[in-house]
Amino acid sequence: MTYAMTHAMTQPLAAVPAAGPHLTVLAGALGHPFFQHALLAGTAIAAAAGLTGYFLVLRAQVFVGDALSHVAFTGALAALAMGVDLRIGLYAAAIAVALLLGSLGRRGRADDVAIGSVFSWIVGLGVFFLTLYTTSHSAGNGSAGVSVLFGSIFGLSATQALTSALVGAGICVAVVAVARPLLFASLDEAVAAARGVPVRTLGFVFLALVGACAAEATQAVGSLLILGLLAAPAGAAHRLTGRPLPGLALSALLAVAEMWTGLAVSYAVPRMPPSFSILAAATAVYAATYVPRLRRRPAVVPA
Numbered sequence: 233m234t235y236a237m238t239h240a241m242t243q244p245l246a247a248v249p250a251a252g253p254h255l256t257v258l259a260g261a262l263g264h265p266f267f268q269h270a271l272l273a274g275t276a277i278a279a280a281a282g283l284t285g286y287f288l289v290l291r292a293q294v295f296v297g298d299a300l301s302h303v304a305f306t307g308a309l310a311a312l313a314m315g316v317d318l319r320i321g322l323y324a325a326a327i328a329v330a331l332l333l334g335s336l337g338r339r340g341r342a343d344d345v346a347i348g349s350v351f352s353w354i355v356g357l358g359v360f361f362l363t364l365y366t367t368s369h370s371a372g373n374g375s376a377g378v379s380v381l382f383g384s385i386f387g388l389s390a391t392q393a394l395t396s397a398l399v400g401a402g403i404c405v406a407v408v409a410v411a412r413p414l415l416f417a418s419l420d421e422a423v424a425a426a427r428g429v430p431v432r433t434l435g436f437v438f439l440a441l442v443g444a445c446a447a448e449a450t451q452a453v454g455s456l457l458i459l460g461l462l463a464a465p466a467g468a469a470h471r472l473t474g475r476p477l478p479g480l481a482l483s484a485l486l487a488v489a490e491m492w493t494g495l496a497v498s499y500a501v502p503r504m505p506p507s508f509s510i511l512a513a514a515t516a517v518y519a520a521t522y523v524p525r526l527r528r529r530p531a532v533v534p535a
Contacts (some may be wrong), residue, residue, distance in 0.1 A: 234406070235366065237516060244521075247382040254297035257338070260499075261499045263494075265390070265504075266386050266387070266388075267386070267499060268393075269388045269389065269390055269392070269393035270385045270386050270388060270393070270495055270506070271492070271495060272386065272393045272394070272396075273392070273396035273397055273399075273400070273451065273452065274385055274395050274452055274491045274492075274495060274510075275362030275394040275418045275492070276396060276397040276399070276400025276401050276404070276451070276489070277396060277400045277445075277449050277452045277461075277482045277486045277490055278450055278461065278465075278487040278490065278491035279400060279401075279404050280399075280401075280404050280407070280445045280448065280449075280483075281414060281445055281449050281461045281462050281465070281485050281487050282409055282465045282466065282469075282483040282485070282486060282487030282488065283403070283404055283408070283459070283480060283483065284408040284438075284442050284445045284462065285297070285401065285462035285463055285465060285466035286469060286479060286480045286484075286486070287386050287407070287415075287418060287438060287480075288442065288462055288463065288466060288467040289463065289467055289470055290303075290418050290419075290470070290476075291418045291438075291467040292458070293371050293442075294462075295344060295347050295520055296330070296333060296347060296422060296439065296442060296467070296480070297442065297446065297459050297463060298351075299329070299347050299350060299351045300326050300329065300330060300331070300356070300442060300443055300446040300458070301446060301455045301456065301457075301458040301459050302351065302354050302355055302358060302442040302455065303325050303326050303329045303354050303443075303446070304322050304325065304360055304380070304446050304447050304455040304458065305325060305380055305381060305450075305455035306322075306325060306357050306358035306361060306458075306509050307321035307322050307325025307447070308321050308325075308352050308380040308450070308496070309321070309324060309358060309361035309362050309364075309365055309380070309397070309454070310325065310357070310361045311324075311480055312361075312365050313361050313365040318380065319447075321416075321449035322380075322448075322450055323417075323443075323444060324382070325447075325448040326443035326446050327443035327444055327447070328443075329350065329484040330356065330439040330440055330442055330446075331439060331440060331442065331443070332350065332505060333346060333347055333350060333435055333439060334435050334436045334439040335436075336522070337392075342523065352383045380450060380454065380455055381454050381455055381456050382452035382453075382454035382456065382457075382505065382507050383450065383451060383452050383457070383506065383507040384451065384452045384507075385451060385452045385453075385506050385507075386506055388451065392451070393481050396448060396451060399448050400445075400448055400503065401419045401450070403441055403444055403445050404484070405409060406437075406441055407441060410431050410434060410437060411480060413429050413430075413434055413476070414434050414464050415476050415477075416429055417429055417431045417434050417435070419476075438446035442462075445462070446462070447464070449461055449504055452491070452506075452508055452510070453506075453511060454505040454507050457458040457507050457511050460511040460514055460515070461487065461510065463489035463512065463515065463519070464490075464511070464514035464515060464517070464518045465484075465486040465490060465518075465520075466483045466487075467481050467518055468483075468486055468514075468517050468518045468521045469482040469486060469519075470483075470523040471522075472521055482523065486514075486517055487514070488515060489513075490510060490513040490514040491510055491518075492516075493509070493510075493513040494506055494507075494508075494509035494510030494511070494512070494513045494519035495510070497509040497510070497512075497513070498510075
């Protein structure tokens, strides 16, 4: 975060001495364009991560999210090394590898062996592109790679924020559109296939959505921490309710609430990176689900 941003964030605290500290921080935050952009993009990204993450946990494909986080970094570095917009590399690599993983598995579901093999190959490519980028570009451009690793949500422009919001909203609409058949295919793949549900096609569609979500979430929390945003809210939702559709909605709501909390904390404490604050909030909520009173009772999933 730049000194100008930090200075701007601290000014409203002294400008409104009569207000309570929490209201002062909130009013000050919403008055800054960079926070408005982060809130707009972060809300859509978190909602998309919550929805896709719910099915990742349900389908036992969390390892896919981990692999795609490294794919996002490799794709971004490849784009930077080639001199093109890093978002092209993010989306192209994440979606392409997600579909590749689906093709290596059964009925559009990648198995752990295929994921592990592709994972190691992608990490190796990431090292290659990192070396290529750092040796062929000036040191002043090195911050781009760091932003991909750790996120730069407070540095989004109005255009980038709007693009992120539209992409996130599109992912949400797509997940909701396939939620019922995908739920059926996730719970009982054989019966779903026997009843005419296109299980394999749904598997590929879902993996493509996860790839797009991982690429988009890189801007918020960075490629190293994408998995936390995909898994923690969804894991908490699964522990709090056994009803699939309410659980899907709860996962998205938790992710959005954790995004807002992380952004507010990072604004109030400028030394705390947004990505850390967001994931700390997500981890705290997930840990709270281990409190006995909050833990759900085993539920019978309706046919």
